[in-house]
Amino acid sequence: MEAVEQYYEEVELPSGGVFYSNIPDKLHLRPMTGYEQDILTTERLVKSGKALDMVLSNCLKEKIDLNELLVVDHAYLLFKLREISYGEIYPVKIKCPDCGKENEVEINLAEALSNVKEPDILSEPFEVELPSKGKAVCVFPRVKHIREVEKLSKTKGVEALPNFVERNTTALLSQLITELYLPYVKDELPKQEKIRRMFAKDIAYLRKFINTKGAVFKPEFSFACEFCGHEGMMDIPIQANFFFPDVE
Numbered sequence: 001m002e003a004v005e006q007y008y009e010e011v012e013l014p015s016g017g018v019f020y021s022n023i024p025d026k027l028h029l030r031p032m033t034g035y036e037q038d039i040l041t042t043e044r045l046v047k048s049g050k051a052l053d054m055v056l057s058n059c060l061k062e063k064i065d066l067n068e069l070l071v072v073d074h075a076y077l078l079f080k081l082r083e084i085s086y087g088e089i090y091p092v093k094i095k096c097p098d099c100g101k102e103n104e105v106e107i108n109l110a111e112a113l114s115n116v117k118e119p120d121i122l123s124e125p126f127e128v129e130l131p132s133k134g135k136a137v138c139v140f141p142r143v144k145h146i147r148e149v150e151k152l153s154k155t156k157g158v159e160a161l162p163n164f165v166e167r168n169t170t171a172l173l174s175q176l177i178t179e180l181y182l183p184y185v186k187d188e189l190p191k192q193e194k195i196r197r198m199f200a201k202d203i204a205y206l207r208k209f210i211n212t213k214g215a216v217f218k219p220e221f222s223f224a225c226e227f228c229g230h231e232g233m234m235d236i237p238i239q240a241n242f243f244f245p246d247v248e
Contacts, residue, residue, distance in 0.1 A: 007031060008061050011080050013073045014116045014215040019124055019140065023068065028061035029077065031085040032243070040243055049150070055243075056081060067144040074143050076113070076217045079236075083109040086245050092237055094223060098230035107221045107236055117216040125178050128209050130202040137179035138206070140214040145175035169207060170195050176210065 008028040017025025036055045045051040053066050056074075059081055066074065082090070088110040094103050124139045149171045174192050181187065185197050219236040 009080075009084050011077065013070075014076050014217045015070050015073050015119055016215070018119065018122050019070060020068065023064050024062065027064070027077070029081055029084060030059050030061070032059060032081065037244075052078065067142065067147065069143050070215065071141045071143060071146060072215045072217045075219070076116070079109060079113055079217075079219055082242055083113065085243075090236070090242070091245070092239055092241075094234065094237065096223075096225040096228060096230050097232075097234075099225060099228040101225065101227040103223075103226055105221075105223065109236075112219050112221060112236055113217075115218050115220060119215040120213045126213075128206055130182075131205050132183060132199055132202050134180070134182040134184075134202060136177050136181075136206055138176045138210065139178065140210065141172065141176055145172060148175055169203060173203070173206065 007030045009030070011027050011029050013025060013027065015025075017023060032055060036058055039045055039051050039054050039058075042051065045054065056077060057063075057066060060077075069077075088108055090107040090109050092105050092107060094105050095101070096103060119140075125137045126139075128136045128138060130136060149168050173195050177191065177195065180191055180194050182194055182198060182202070184199070185194050189197075220233045221236055222231070223234045224231045
């Protein structure tokens with residue numbers, strides 16, 4: 001392993017590590033090898049959703065519990081792993097949302113990885129005052145919260161992580177809310193039942209708060225359709241060649 005030491009790259013997490021007691025703010029990541037490629041082609045591991053975490057764990061110098069990582073840090077590490085393994089250019093085929101025609105696009109992952117915002121809140125749990133004058137005490141989403149929600153969903157792997165807060169909203173909120181007071185709901189009700197009865201405006205506010213007040217990593221790119229001229233920011237898609245590119 002001594003020969004591999006020089007290939008580790010220092011990675012600063014979007015969260016700055018402020019929410020961890022046993023994970024450093026900077027980790028060290030090496031490029032994937034043939035061993036990791038074998039993991040990603042093992043059908044049993046891919047179907048179970050374990051393959052990507054096995055690969056990431058292998059490529060990290062520090063031995064950490066990936067389940068304790070914030071979702072934003074986990075997603076950032078996966079994109080960084082792709083960049084240092086195959087280079088910053090990620091070729092994809094994108095259908096224009098306007099004309100529907102397929103565009104061949106080269107995404108610069110180095111630029112995407114720079115799209116990070118530091119957290120505004122630096123400790124957990126944190127209290128959020130809701131529009132209805134209710135209050136929620138919450139934590140930011142971690143990988144372990146996603147795994148719990150995945151048990152009720154068919155989404156597994158890297159595609160489950162970016163923007164997960166926008167999907168499976170109430171199921172995820174039940175993992176993130178530790179205490180909840182709503183002036184329009186009986187306080188003795190179980191937490192999960194309170195969440196189901198939350199006003200839509202309270203859910204929307206809380207979701208936005210969680211999305212914006214913690215560390216943010218938005219893997220986006222600027223898209224311009226070569227056929228109709230449509231322009232806009234789009235999420236970077238995770239396609240089959242994300243970890244299996246054609247290298248010239």
